[in-house]
Amino acid sequence: MTPPENAADGLGIEPGMTVMESGHDDDVDDGVRADVVARAGRGLVADDHEGRVDAVLMWWRCGDGDLAAELEDLRGALARDAVVWVLTARARHVGHVPPSEIADAARQAGLRPSPPVDTGAWLATGCRRTDA
Template identity: 35%
Template sequence: MNQTASKKAEEFGFHAGDIVQEWLWDDDVDDSIREKIENLTGEELVDEDYDSAVDGVILWWRDGDDEDELSDTIVDAYAVLGEDGPLWVLTPKPGRPGAASSIVVQNAAKTAGMNAAMPLTVSDDWNGIHLRAFGKGR
């Protein structure tokens, strides 16, 4: 049973009714991922200006963006995330414009006090890396 998160949005760890915050949206994001999350949760994604607690986060990251900025953004996103809510960094897959090395994401996550899982294919053009605070869960 090796389905990608794009085919089974539940693999992101979001649930019906969850408020999911989206960081660093740009016109290159995969709208099918956004749509599947919204269909699963029944809620529209909220942007980084949303000022209440959220149940999950997706953060779009591309090569050429500053690694220190990624660490800071992870810290900011985690600050509004409810306890144990999923936090995902989405990056273009290798060979795609803006493809970011998973090492960059892992280093930024470590700086932010998080563990980074192995990349998961979430669409034809994007990978997702699930982050967890040190000492939290699997």
């Protein structure tokens, strides 16, 4: 798995999209964030955003809590074709969560997981509404 030159390509970010960010901390990949903001043409919105969003960057680490519950909470903010990108550190790095655990949590939350996308230091698993 080779990361795309621009992370927004791998994440399917398009101009004009509203992208929410959740789980931001000192360890996030600022390059991924910058690629997404540049492509969308607008800043990332916080997880307390009132309207619908087209995508979510959810930075997730082992020990962050109940991923299924967090994904369930986000479902109400998702536009019909929106995707939640659960980003976790690569294997053998601090905070890594196996893709199988992310997929299980997505299914528990009523979302459909997709195979991980390489963004560099982080892997992103897309989780879409099952009614999309």
